[in-house]
Amino acid sequence: MDKKKKKALVIGGATLLLLIGLSIGAGLYMLDFSLRPVNRGKDMEGSMAYMRQTYPHIVPWIDSLTRCQALRDTFITAPDGIRMHAFYVRAPQPTAHTAVIVHGYTDNAIRMFHIGYLYNRSLGYNILLPDLRYAGLTEGNAIQMGWLDRKDVMQWIDAAPHIFGDSIRTVVHGISMGAATTMMLSGETLPDYVRCFVEDCGYTSVWDQFEKELKNLFHLPAFPLLYVTEWICQLQNGWNFHEASALNQIKKCHKPMLFIHGEKDDFVPTRMVYQLYEAKPQPKALWIVPETDHAHSYRNYPEAYTEKVKAFVMPCLSNETEIGN
Known part of the structure; x- marks a missing residue:
């Protein structure tokens, strides 16, 4: 593999990891925003x-x-x-x-x-x-x-x-x-x-309500943020938005x-x-x-x-x- 391909793979991998990290960070924020608001x-x-x-x-x-x-x-x-x-x-x-x-x-x-x-x-x-x-x-x-x-x-x-x-x-x-x-x-x-x-x-359902709020408040589609947030909710709370x-x-x-x-x-x-x-x-x-x-x-x-x-x-x-x- 030549140096250009290696460099492209490294950049691509780093970009992917960055996107995953950003998605998880955003999901953690959204879960706190939704389930731990100023109450x-x-x-x-x-x-x-x-x-x-x-x-x-x-x-x-x-x-x-x-x-x-x-x-x-x-x-x-x-x-x-x-x-x-x-x-x-x-x-x-x-x-x-x-x-x-x-x-x-x-x-x-x-x-x-x-x-x-x-x-x-x-x-x-x-x-x-x-x-x-x-x-x-x-x-x-x-x-x-x-x-x-x-x-x-x-x-x-x-x-x-x-x-x-x-x-x-x-x-x-x-x-x-x-x-x-x-x-x-x-x-x-x-x-x-x-x-x-x-x-x-x-x-x-919680999914329907959160999807509607994500669109109205943040002008964002469900994918990928709501899917990531649901996954984190499953890990933290033992349930997901669809169920x-x-x-x-x-x-x-x-x-x-x-x-x-x-x-x-x-x-x-x-x-x-x-x-x-x-x-x-x-x-x-x-x-x-x-x-x-x-x-x-x-x-x-x-x-x-x-x-x-x-x-x-x-x-x-x-x-x-x-x-x-």
């Missing part, structure tokens, strides 16, 4: 101030719970040793009806108190509001985008009878990433007392699900809910909320939202209703 979900005081300002009608309820020491904390430990936190509130009157309420990306349990108000104050249910990993008082070194969270919520579901009594009948209600968690959860084998689900503006699919999970769910999505949602595009609704076997219902962007359906239409949820959930939680998995 408002860790700001408990700021979250409470936000809720009081944004949903003033729930403030008397929050203050009453605080005065009566009815807003309580509980902790459980995940199989991998992560200490997980949740708030819970018993119903005003003893009831089997219970809601497990799952928060969204960079949020925490406090930022779901408006949905807690809906179920506890408006409908008279027990409520359980977990902090997902890397949020609130729950440990963890990264957001898990719903995929590992589904197992944590399953553990909270198993804990619910010990908190509220063995005869509970449960709805799981999530918003945004919490909605994706709810749908991912719905494809698992769950206790009979889990009767139905409400998902509000959840995404089809974290609400769309695949709900195909296995035969319990009732209410789909809610804002008509003008451009963060989790409204088109996603039509794919999800089509994939879900019956029974199901869909509400496209007019003139509403991401995760603001209850804020914009609190009375209509409450009535839609009540009309869907109440028959599912009635003692006479028999629902398969």
